[in-house]
Amino acid sequence: MVSLSRRTSMALFSDPNDHYCQRVRIVLEEKGISSEIITSDRNNLSGEILELSPYASVPLLVDRDVCLYDSVILMEYLDERFPHPPLLPVYPISRAHIRLYIKRIENDWCSLFDELLNLNPKEAKAKKARQSLKALIVGSMPIFKEKPYFMNEEFSLVDCCIAPILWRLPLVGIDIPNDAKSKPINEYMKRVFTRTSFLESLSETEREIRSV
16 A cells, blocks of 8 residues: 555546546646546445545545545646636635536436435436436526526536536436537537547546447
8 A cells, every 4th residue: 555655746546437537637637737547436435545534435536645525626636736827716706606507507406316326226316316417407508508607608617526427427327418409518519529628538438328
């Protein structure tokens, strides 16, 4: 086992199937940060992770003598430590809005998506969760139509959170139709999914979910 004090470069413990881990990987790629990605199974974590994280979870970031957990904290830390290109706005009010959007995505989208991953897709509860998540996404259509990225002219941390969920929709049986009504979100997905940072963030198993 490698102790925290012996690490000389940044390391991210990341599950190749986890959307919370992928959002951090996107930030690393977006900023061109050199780091070691240590593949970790969130259901069978190594002793090192159990030692470093009080919650025994991934993603987990080790940066020399700093050990951080919780994907949002990791993303903000990376954005502050490596400010270019910025993934949060300069002004406090705008930054607060981004944080609120992330909070809503986590409370609404992520909670339903995580629930679906743990349910039998044929269960009535899964059907209800699937309908609710799709309704939330479809209900956001005007937002996707308004600007190139989520409520922003520039790619931000919100997009880092949304993109992994949208990429994984086929896993939970949600299909976004290719019609005029769904054009804004389909264009958004194409814009984000073809972004170099997103493509480079994908693990081998994630690449198998869909093609770009």
